[in-house]
Amino acid sequence: LGLDTLDFAVLCGLALAVCAYFGKDKLKEILASNNDAIKVSNDSRDIVETLRNNDKNYLVLYGSQTGTAEDYARKFAKELVAKFSLRVMCADVESYDLQNLNELPSNVVVSIFLSTYGEGDFPDGAVPFEDYLTNLSSGDLENVRYTLFGLGNSTYEFFNGAAKKANKLLSEAGATLLGKCGEADDGAGTTDEDYMAWKETVTDLLKSELALDEHEQKFQPNFKYSVLETSKTDPAVSLGEPTSQYLPSQQLTFSPDGRQTGPFDATHPFVAPIVKSKELFQCGERNCIHAEFDVTGSNLKYSTGDHLALWPSNSDEKVEKFLKCFGLNPETVFELKPLDSTIKNPFPLPTTIGAAVRHYLEITGPISRQLFSSIMQFAPTDELKERLNDLSKDKDEFAKEITVKYLNLADALLYLSDGAKWDTVPWNFLVESVPHLQPRYYSISSSSSSEKQTIHITAIVENMPNPVSEKAPPVTGVATNLLRHIQQSQNKEDISASTLPVHYDLSGPRDLFKSYKLPIHVRRSTFRLPSNPATPVIMVGPGTGVAPFRGFIRDRTKFVELQPNVSLGKHLLFYGSRDERDFLYQEEWPEYSKKLEGAFEMVVAHSRLPNKPRSYVQHKLIEREDEIFKLIANEGAFIYVCGDAKGMAQGVHSAFVTILSRGKKCTEKEAAEMIKMFKSSGKYQEDVW
Ligand code: FAD
Structure with missing residues (x-):
């Protein structure tokens, strides 16, 4: 060298x-x-270290997509504290590392609450938990004793898929399941009763396993609650801002030119202007709102087929009733300080009682028997205490007296007390026991190719007269009635009580929502068109289920505009509505057909035409079975189903089973297996709710 x-x-x-x-x-x-x-040392992510440092002797973990699993986990944790004086740590699986789980003290049991999302998937935030479980080896968790409650929907193919998978992996790693894996079924509408039945057996087991002494429920706060003398005009006091970054004291959220600064995500929404809104139905008695959110300057990106999450607030009417029921002063400024470091502030604090009721608590919606059993310790009279006790123990009586009347918490309590106030219930108990308001999801109905800076949604308004009594308040959905109020107001239409059952403060905290703005974030989905435009596509989306398909078709329209020489496969859309008056985007479809020159065809089923038999999308699929079979079997068509998870998605699934079994001359079981394989490979995709 x-x-x-x-x-x-x-x-x-x-x-x-x-x-x-x-x-x-x-x-x-x-x-x-x-x-x-x-x-x-300051803020450990190690679950066992955190549990030990905070002197806890029970662990409740949750993986939640829309807040339901979290809500049940918190209820369960609260009950263990209130009845057995356990020192419970309740945590999102997303917030901690579980590598040392096997090192848990031997007297600690773990209770896991896990939702299933989409095709048997773990919630977004619980994907690292799934990875952790998947990489475990036999014996890795031999010291762990656990209980498991899954939240799912039996109308989905992979019912409670995430909980079942977690259970299998935990037991393969040597962990011991106490009792049975609970399976809540939202499809059957029995989530709360499934939970109550599971909880009763599991708590009995825990009583003997951990030698627990049961006492009458006694509320043990997680926070030190204090009333502040501060004025609500103090810039550090939240008036309902979606996150503390929006408080004037923070200044961070707004750039010098007054724009909000991101990044915007599920923890920090963008307050987006609604630049256009319109009523899509012409029938009068029902409503469906089209709303367009401008995301210019936010750096928020979406892809056709994603979901928009909308952060709603409660209506004036419901807020007023809640405040009245509990004798609360909305002006009171209060603070909550977590009693240990495992507890997180639930929303921006300090705030006012009025702001918390309007912006942070889920004050409408059905109530659970468990809430009755915990609230009864504060009943204003012995008679009412007894009544709550009876109702909380008797499932049928509770259903008859409360559930079928669609009563929310304030309605139910005022009904039981004949209108007398429940001002004996402490506010800090309510803050810790009433679920927190969650964002509502909508399938985006625009296309990221044709509308990059605008996100469209198509929302049916949830509003019906109380089915039991005309005098009782109407049953209204929170987010969709807010959208309707915005639509009526923005288009200078009638907003009187005769038109709108509920009204909202459209200005929002410190005018943050003024000029028709709402907080939003984008949730990625896997609902995607095939990348090859020549692949045929069969879409089934009755009602608002058509939302993502409007996005798909607008996407294809943009595509042919940019690449006129590339030919498209067949795009067949099965749509259903009651009649012509609720036919969504009726005027747009012929334009798309023209632009796509025969590659797009829409098949419409109407279910309520006078003197005509009811026709649904399932029937239309069968009418076109030969063509559909050829598209699937010979041309590799992709199938998409969107909308109602209960009846429609199952009916459509059965229609495809029939079409495949007849076409392939195989049994229905074999055809169903084929669809299962299509689902696994992404050739049969569902966006159902
Ligand atoms: P909520 O306040 O959530 O109420 C829900 C229901 O409970 C309503 O029917 C309400 O009337 C009823 N209710 C209220 N109080 C009570 C009570 N005390 N007892 C019993 N029932 C009561 N919807 C669309 O319209 N378009 C879409 O594109 C769309 N896409 C979706 C995509 C996904 C992934 C998901 C998960 C859902 C989607 N949804 C869609 C449904 C949507 O998210 C909301 O659930 C729906 O708009 C209702 O929201 P809300 O706040 O108005 O009603």
Whole structure:
């Protein structure tokens, strides 16, 4: 090897550079590990360390998509504290590392609440939990004792898929299941009763397993509650801002030109202007709102087929009733301080009681028997205490007296007390026991190719007279009636009580929502058109189920505009409505057909035409069975179903089973297996709710 002086110098230089490079990386590593050390001591992510440091002796974990699993986990945790004085840590699986789970003290049991989303999937935030479970080996969790409650919907193929998978992986890792894996079924509308039945057996088991003494329920707060003398005009007091970044005291959220600054996501929504809204139905008695959110400047991105999450607030009427029922002063400014570091603030604080009731608590919606059993300790009279006790124990009586009357918490309590106030119930109990308002999801009905900066949604308004008594208040959905109020107001239409059953404060906290703005974020979905435009597509979307397909078709229209020489496969849309008056986007479809020159065809079923038999999308599929079979079997068509999960999605599934079994001359069981395979490979996609 003949190295001259220059070569040597170059090599030395290179060696030095390499040393310096790795040295720098090493330095980075050391710095990072030092940071981690600081992190662990101040704000550990290690679940076992956190549990020990906070002197807890029970662990409740949840993986939640829309807040239901979290709500049940919290209820369960609260009951363990109130009845057995356990010191419970309740945490989102997303917030901690579980690597040391097997090191839990031997007296600690873990109760897991897990929702299933989409095709048997774990909730978004619980995907790392799924990875953790998948990578476990036999014996890794041999010291762990757990209970498991799944929240699912039997109208989906993979009913409670996430909980079932978690259970299998936990038991393969050697963990011991106490009792049975609970399976709540939202499809049958029995989630609350499924929970109550599961909870009763599990708590009995825990009583003997952990030698627990049961006492009368006694509320044990998680927060130190205090009333502040501060004025509500103080810039640090939240008046219902969606997150504390929006408080004037923070200044961070607004750039110098007054724009909000991101990044915007599920923890920090963008307050988006609704630039256009319109009523889509012409029938008068029902309503469906088209709303367009402008996301210019927010850097919010979406893809056709994604979901928009909308953060609603409660209506004036419901807020007023709730405040009246509990004798609350909306102006009171209060603070909550977590009693230990495992507890997180539920919303921006300090705030006013009025703001919390309007913006942060889910004050309408059905109530659970469990809430009755915990609220009875504060009943204003012994008679009412007894009445709540009876109702909380008797499932049928509770259904007859409360559930079938569609009563929310304030309605139910005022009904039981004949209108007398429940001002004996402490506000801090309500804050900790009433579920927190969750965002509502909508399938985006625009296309990210044709409308990059605008997101459209298509929402049916949930509003019906109380089925039991005309005098009782109407049963109204929170978000959709808010959208309707905005639509009526924005288009200068009648907003009187004769038109709108409920009204909202459209200005929002400190005018944040003024000029028709609402907080939103985008949720990624897997509902996507095939990447090859020549692949045929069969879409089934009756009612608002047509929303993402409007997006799909607008996408294809943009595509042919940009690439006129590429030919499209057949795009067949099965749509259903009652009649012509609730036919969504009726005027738009012929335009799309024209632009797509025969590649797009719409088949419409009407279910309520006078003197005509009821026709649904399932029937239309069967009428076109030969063509559909050829598209699937010979041309590899992709199938998409969107809308009602209960009746429609199952009916449509059965129609495809029939079409495949007849076409392939196989049994229905074999055809159903084929569809299962299509689902796994993404050729049969559902966006149902
Ligand atoms: P909520 O306040 O959530 O009430 C829900 C229902 O409970 C209503 O029917 C309400 O009337 C009823 N209710 C209220 N009080 C009581 C009571 N005390 N007892 C019993 N019942 C009561 N919807 C669409 O219209 N278009 C879409 O594109 C769409 N896409 C979706 C996509 C996904 C992924 C999901 C999960 C859902 C989707 N939805 C869609 C449904 C939507 O998210 C909302 O659930 C729906 O709009 C109702 O919201 P709300 O706030 O108005 O009603």
